[in-house]
Amino acid sequence: MTAPKKLFIKTYGCQMNVYDSERMAEALGGQGYVSTEVAEEADMILLNTCHIREKAAEKVYSELGRLKPLKALNPDLRIGVAGCVAQAEGAEIMRRQPAVDLVVGPQSYHRLPQMEARVRAGQTALDTDFPEEDKFEVLKTRPKAKRAPAAFLTVQEGCDKFCAFCVVPYTRGAEVSRPVERILTEARDLVARGVREITLLGQNVNAYHGAGPDGSDHSLAQLIWALNEIDGLERIRFTTSHPNDMTDELIEAHRDCAKLMPYLHLPVQSGADRILKRMNRGHTVQEYLRLVERIRAARPDLILSSDFIVGFPEETEAEFQATLDLVEEVTFGYAYSFKYSTRPGTPAAERAQVDPVAADDRLQRLQALITRQQQAVQLSMVGRDLSVLVEKPGREAGQMVGKSEYLHAVHIEDCDAAVGDLVPVRITEAKRNSLAATKR
Numbered sequence: 110m111t112a113p114k115k116l117f118i119k120t121y122g123c124q125m126n127v128y129d130s131e132r133m134a135e136a137l138g139g140q141g142y143v144s145t146e147v148a149e150e151a152d153m154i155l156l157n158t159c160h161i162r163e164k165a166a167e168k169v170y171s172e173l174g175r176l177k178p179l180k181a182l183n184p185d186l187r188i189g190v191a192g193c194v195a196q197a198e199g200a201e202i203m204r205r206q207p208a209v210d211l212v213v214g215p216q217s218y219h220r221l222p223q224m225e226a227r228v229r230a231g232q233t234a235l236d237t238d239f240p241e242e243d244k245f246e247v248l249k250t251r252p253k254a255k256r257a258p259a260a261f262l263t264v265q266e267g268c269d270k271f272c273a274f275c276v277v278p279y280t281r282g283a284e285v286s287r288p289v290e291r292i293l294t295e296a297r298d299l300v301a302r303g304v305r306e307i308t309l310l311g312q313n314v315n316a317y318h319g320a321g322p323d324g325s326d327h328s329l330a331q332l333i334w335a336l337n338e339i340d341g342l343e344r345i346r347f348t349t350s351h352p353n354d355m356t357d358e359l360i361e362a363h364r365d366c367a368k369l370m371p372y373l374h375l376p377v378q379s380g381a382d383r384i385l386k387r388m389n390r391g392h393t394v395q396e397y398l399r400l401v402e403r404i405r406a407a408r409p410d411l412i413l414s415s416d417f418i419v420g421f422p423e424e425t426e427a428e429f430q431a432t433l434d435l436v437e438e439v440t441f442g443y444a445y446s447f448k449y450s451t452r453p454g455t456p457a458a459e460r461a462q463v464d465p466v467a468a469d470d471r472l473q474r475l476q477a478l479i480t481r482q483q484q485a486v487q488l489s490m491v492g493r494d495l496s497v498l499v500e501k502p503g504r505e506a507g508q509m510v511g512k513s514e515y516l517h518a519v520h521i522e523d524c525d526a527a528v529g530d531l532v533p534v535r536i537t538e539a540k541r542n543s544l545a546a547t548k549r
């Protein structure tokens with residue numbers, strides 16, 4: 110018997126990439142690969158890249174430059190680039206870094222086994238198509254191994270919104286929703302393998318409109334209600350949402366569906382109407398605030414999270430102030446803020462850029478405010494009775510760690526629960542990045 114080949118995947122960026130990396134590992138598992146955490150011992154290194162951050166492609170090229178010498182140590186080593194930088198750069202990657210054997214886009218990685226055979230035979234392989242066939246169907250078989258209690262499940266991919274700053278519509282393509290039945294089958298399989306919480310993933314997940322069992326389109330709310338029926342599945346979340354696709358029935362699901370967690374990531378990006386318009390977001394500040402009111406009326410304890418971009422082209426100090434005002438008004442439990450950076454090919458890249466020093470200063474001020482709110486929300490949990498999905502043992506003896514329904518990390522002291530248990534707790538203390546609790 111020959112020793113199994115070793116696969117090292119480095120994942121950048123969003124949760125969908127984490128999910129995709131798992132599926133790639135499974136696809137190559139069929140080719141005799143086992144995963145390793147050590148790049149130096151790998152026979153195949155895949156960088157599953159993200160294009161959303163600044164200079165993403167440049168960072169991939171420098172990482173490839175660092176990996177190249179490993180080929181001298183192991184002549185069997187093949188190096189591949191997957192994900193959104195692969196999609197955006199295509200064949201250019203192999204031109205700029207000849208050590209790369211394989212380039213595969215996010216919509217064609219089900220073809221990895223054939224591509225792997227090509228590169229083993231000493232050729233290169235490039236696939237950045239948007240193929241007709243459904244990659245998830247081709248990859249259907251998953252090993253029956255036990256899974257961690259919280260899992261991701263991609264239900265929708267791509268985006269038709271074309272926000273002026275964003276590359277996603279170009280790298281992930283148009284919106285495509287997976288059919289309901291396939292998602293339910295995958296969810297049941299995950300539950301059979303120990304999963305208790307599923308986060309439904311999509312670049313614009315609340316625009317989900319997959320074919321239902323009767324052939325008609327189902328909404329995300331309908332999908333959630335169908336998942337709600339699965340015994341053993343205790344928690345449902347979804348991310349990322351666009352405000353304009355937050356339908357009444359989805360808001361009602363937050364009120365009525367007990368398994369749907371009281372946490373919602375609903376990016377607003379800016380608190381100034383002119384900027385929102387220039388961003389092509391399709392909604393105003395008032396519309397967002399009104400939406401938040403309706404969501405909170407349906408589920409008063411829901412914790413909101415958001416993304417912000419500061420220093421978007423032409424943003425004035427007053428417009429940035431409006432963003433701070435919006436944050437003050439809404440209160441977010443979590444928020445991610447970014448300094449605008451240009452993405453070649455997107456409309457905003459052509460516009461007058463904000464002075465980088467001013468943009469840095471705005472980012473710091475926004476992050477300071479967000480951190481204060483985040484800590485206040487954490488602190489407000491002290492004394493409350495929550496439930497925790499146990500994910501792993503903690504660092505100290507007797508401790509178990511998991512997540513509350515609000516997605517806060519919680520350490521439970523003197524806890525005899527097992528991984529995968531939902532434990533009723535009382536929160537005793539808010540620490541820097543987590544909560545402490547005792548079992549009720």
Ligand code: 5AD
Pocket residue numbers: 161274275276376378416417418447448449450451452
């Ligand atoms: N510059 C800065 N931030 C960006 N984002 C997306 N594109 C850009 C860009 N060009 C942020 C948005 C989005 C999050 C995932 O990344 O806030 O919601």
Ligand code: SF4
Pocket residue numbers: 268269270271272275276277278312313351
């Ligand atoms: Fe990008 Fe989200 Fe806008 Fe789509 S809705 S273009 S993914 S920021």
